[in-house]
Amino acid sequence: MVRIISPSMLSADFGHLDRETRMIDESAAQWVHIDVMDGVFVPNISFGFPVLKAIRKATEKFLDVHLMIIEPMKYAKRFAEAGAQLVTIHYEAVQDVRRALEEIRSYGVMAGVSIKPATPVSVLKELLDVADLVLIMSVEPGFGGQSFIEGSVEKARELRKMIETAGTNTLIEMDGGISAANSEMLFEAGCDALVAGSAVFGAPDPKAEILKILKTDTSI
Numbered sequence: 687m688v689r690i691i692s693p694s695m696l697s698a699d700f701g702h703l704d705r706e707t708r709m710i711d712e713s714a715a716q717w718v719h720i721d722v723m724d725g726v727f728v729p730n731i732s733f734g735f736p737v738l739k740a741i742r743k744a745t746e747k748f749l750d751v752h753l754m755i756i757e758p759m760k761y762a763k764r765f766a767e768a769g770a771q772l773v774t775i776h777y778e779a780v781q782d783v784r785r786a787l788e789e790i791r792s793y794g795v796m797a798g799v800s801i802k803p804a805t806p807v808s809v810l811k812e813l814l815d816v817a818d819l820v821l822i823m824s825v826e827p828g829f830g831g832q833s834f835i836e837g838s839v840e841k842a843r844e845l846r847k848m849i850e851t852a853g854t855n856t857l858i859e860m861d862g863g864i865s866a867a868n869s870e871m872l873f874e875a876g877c878d879a880l881v882a883g884s885a886v887f888g889a890p891d892p893k894a895e896i897l898k899i900l901k902t903d904t905s906i
């Protein structure tokens with residue numbers, strides 16, 4: 687089983703985006719998490735294509751793009767073209783989730799579907815064959831630095847069983863309120879990838895903190 691850390695650039699210092707991205711590039715984190723917010727799907731606005739392109743230039747790492755926007759299929763292709771390797775849309779933001787995921791795959795990138803805390807994992811049962819990844823939100827999407835919603839652990843366990851039954855290779859990612867204090871439990875519950883924003887960028891030594899969240903003391 688893989689253990690992936692995806693630091694969320696939402697918590698980075700945007701005055702030094704290049705430096706912050708290069709720091710993650712040198713760290714043990716395998717992915718870089720990019721939170722796109724439109725002020726409509728969530729009550730906050732973050733950033734879009736120019737910032738993604740700047741991050742793409744500063745790292746070779748796998749770019750994990752989380753779209754918290756309405757009508758994500760209007761823009762998904764442009765995110766893929768701008769360097770996203772995984773495009774994750776919200777289950778709650780599209781009418782036909784299966785079609786959206788198939789379309790994202792047709793761009794030659796991985797397709798992810800995210801669920802908000804109030805959305806049960808059971809809605810994904812018939813979608814696992816077209817989902818390369820499920821992103822379980824463990825806080826209400828919109829802001830970094832919130833407290834982890836404990837019920838998310840059970841969601842990961844339930845989803846892991848659903849994936850085993852379906853026999854797909856779908857990865858489980860979790861996002862929100864994750865730190866070295868709960869990462870081990872989340873990997874054990876079946877998560878493959880963990881997003882961490884404030885825990886990484888708020889730490890005195892972000893690279894060392896990534897190793898702590900990974901629960902390993904060896905660098906890659």
Ligand code: DX5
Pocket residue numbers: 694696697719721752825826827828829830831832861862863864881882883884885
């Ligand atoms: C929240 C975002 C998260 C956020 C996580 O809507 O999707 O990726 O940056 O931040 P922390 O790790 O601080 O909860």
Ligand code: ZN
Pocket residue numbers: 694719720721752861881
């Ligand atoms: Zn996110």
